[in-house]
Amino acid sequence: MSKFSLREAALHILDQIDKNQSYSNLLLNHAIKKFEISKKDTGLLTEITYGTIQRKMTLDYYLEPFLKKKVEGWVRNLLRLSLYQMLYLDRVPERAAIHEAVEIAKKKGHKGISGMVNGVLRSIQREGVRSVEEIQDPVIRISIETSHPEWLVKRWTAHFGLEKTKEMCEKNLIAPVQTARVNTSRISRQEALALLEQEGVEASESPIVPSGIRVKKGNIAHTSAYTDGFITVQDESSMLVAYALAPVPGESVLDMCAAPGGKTTHIAECLNNEGEVLAFDLHEHKIKLIKENADRLKLKNVKGEALDGRKLKERYPDKEFDRILVDAPCSGLGVLRRKPDIKYAKREQDLESLSSIQQELLHSAVNSLKKGGTLVYSTCTVDKEENEGTVKRFLGDHPEMSLTAPEHLPERIAGLAENNMLQIFPQDFDGDGFFIAVFKKSD
Numbered sequence: 001m002s003k004f005s006l007r008e009a010a011l012h013i014l015d016q017i018d019k020n021q022s023y024s025n026l027l028l029n030h031a032i033k034k035f036e037i038s039k040k041d042t043g044l045l046t047e048i049t050y051g052t053i054q055r056k057m058t059l060d061y062y063l064e065p066f067l068k069k070k071v072e073g074w075v076r077n078l079l080r081l082s083l084y085q086m087l088y089l090d091r092v093p094e095r096a097a098i099h100e101a102v103e104i105a106k107k108k109g110h111k112g113i114s115g116m117v118n119g120v121l122r123s124i125q126r127e128g129v130r131s132v133e134e135i136q137d138p139v140i141r142i143s144i145e146t147s148h149p150e151w152l153v154k155r156w157t158a159h160f161g162l163e164k165t166k167e168m169c170e171k172n173l174i175a176p177v178q179t180a181r182v183n184t185s186r187i188s189r190q191e192a193l194a195l196l197e198q199e200g201v202e203a204s205e206s207p208i209v210p211s212g213i214r215v216k217k218g219n220i221a222h223t224s225a226y227t228d229g230f231i232t233v234q235d236e237s238s239m240l241v242a243y244a245l246a247p248v249p250g251e252s253v254l255d256m257c258a259a260p261g262g263k264t265t266h267i268a269e270c271l272n273n274e275g276e277v278l279a280f281d282l283h284e285h286k287i288k289l290i291k292e293n294a295d296r297l298k299l300k301n302v303k304g305e306a307l308d309g310r311k312l313k314e315r316y317p318d319k320e321f322d323r324i325l326v327d328a329p330c331s332g333l334g335v336l337r338r339k340p341d342i343k344y345a346k347r348e349q350d351l352e353s354l355s356s357i358q359q360e361l362l363h364s365a366v367n368s369l370k371k372g373g374t375l376v377y378s379t380c381t382v383d384k385e386e387n388e389g390t391v392k393r394f395l396g397d398h399p400e401m402s403l404t405a406p407e408h409l410p411e412r413i414a415g416l417a418e419n420n421m422l423q424i425f426p427q428d429f430d431g432d433g434f435f436i437a438v439f440k441k442s443d
């Protein structure tokens with residue numbers, strides 16, 4: 001048995017995020033090993049850690065009236081994670097959450113701290129918390145109620161209106177359903193579902209994506225269907241990108257920002273091992289992830305290479321591709337359900353510099369695209385500047401490129417496009433927030 005409790009592990013992760021701005025998903029995996037968290041406790045650790053990060057601003061709003069002086073660092077994180085359990089986790093009795101908090105405070109601090117933690121949590125247990133309804137300003141209310149920074153709620157409200165913003169912020173608090181893509185170059189969806197059932201995984205067909213499945217029970221990453229390369233863990237919105245690109249067997253396709261290879265391997269599957277996918281990424285260390293994924297899926301038509309997409313023409317002066325995907329670096333505001341720490345780490349000015357790199361990558365892609373070829377621009381963000389803004393500026397610089405309605409997508413999804421651009425919101429069908437635009441180069 002580990003000498004650390006799972007709450008201590010959760011507290012360690014929260015402190016590390018504050019100190020090092022590290023990603024919660026990476027820290028969680030590391031903490032499970034470091035603190036020797038049992039399989040049985042991993043679910044609760046994940047829930048407490050992610051839930052506390054997700055609701056950080058709401059928890060602080062509730063704590064504020066009970067704090068006599070400024071509380072920061074690990075003590076604030078301990079109060080947050082304990083209050084999270086008291087308010088949002090039915091399966092943890094309040095007294096157990098308080099008792100554990102006091103024990104951790106005694107172990108980590110002095111008597112004064114454990115007394116204060118005990119006092120604050122017991123007062124909340126007795127008196128209850130204040131209501132967010134007291135907040136008059138609707139933007140600030142959404143910000144506090146759903147724990148999204150005020151600048152972001154303001155920005156989304158200006159872009160999409162208050163109602164859509166509220167829906168999105170609320171949806172971002174709910175953990176996503178696990179989904180996977182079937183490697184249809186090797187197996188049908190029905191066959192994959194049967195394999196998973198044999199391994200105790202309950203899953204069903206995705207109502208959105210033809211090769212997708214939704215998991216109800218079990219972890220597909222631990223199945224042999226996964227290790228043997230019949231499925232890939234991927235969000236449904238991400239799966240739509242290869243459909244929009246619509247590669248045809250025999251073609252030469254470039255994936256310019258490819259690591260870890262989720263979309264590269266989907267494109268390769270659609271090519272049915274006929275033709276080639278060149279997969280670039282700026283970072284050398286990420287190329288091996290693309291290779292590992294392609295090898296696991298038994299795909300022979302993928303070639304990974306470390307390259308700055310902006311230097312494509314220098315590296316391959318004579319090569320031209322039938323199709324190019326630019327799945328660009330972006331602010332990631334569409335994946336806050338999975339990476340809740342992003343919402344506090346991002347600043348509004350970060351979004352501006354992204355728009356220029358997105359344009360440079362698209363500009364580079366055009367120069368290596370065949371006449372009549374298809375270019376797809378996608379991001380996992382919900383932001384008008386990075387999405388529509390980038391598309392409009394790009395079209396202004398490239399009269400040879402035209403924006404076309406995204407074909408080859410399920411009808412229900414294609415219907416969401418406005419002005420031929422597809423902005424997917426997390427509340428649309430339970431997928432990540434995503435953006436897809438399809439361009440054709442004139443002959």
Ligand SMILES: C[S@@+](CC[C@H](N)C(=O)[O-])C[C@H]1O[C@@H](n2cnc3c(N)ncnc32)[C@H](O)[C@@H]1O
Nearest residue numbers: 257258259260261262263281282308309327329
């Ligand atoms: C959204 S992620 C790609 C996800 C990937 N397409 C997938 O589906 O698995 C964006 C990627 O762009 C890479 N990147 C950033 N700047 C780049 C550049 N100038 N050239 C090529 N890749 C770049 C990042 O390293 C990151 O892996």
